[in-house]
Amino acid sequence: MPREWPLFDASVPTLLLILFASVIAYALLAEWTRNLPLERWVWHPALVRFAVFVCIFAALGGWWYR
Template sequence: MPREISFFDAYVPTLLLAVLIAGAITLLLDRVLVRFGVYSLVWHPALVRVSLFTCIAAWLGLAIYA
């Protein structure tokens, strides 16, 4: 059964909150990776950013629903 959180009398899916948290974590990790110059070693930095966000969001989703 899906879990929901009441946010100002509106039910919000927990997965939406997980995606927002994943976005914040991705922004932090992106700044760290830029600072250390990791993106100069990859072929397509945008794909790395999208895959990083996808992996973090999926991990948080599995942590919630598993």
């Protein structure tokens, strides 16, 4: 598992690519759960959204660097 990927003659850290994949996965998850009334059950919806994003990022990073 490489730590850096060549992209247009520049070395890009793998965590940056994992960050982009996490943003896409979070956007798909947010779109999928948009019509569900989940936000009325939490105290701070923005904090829950951020925590979900961090969980996705950590899961993808842990899967890649296992």
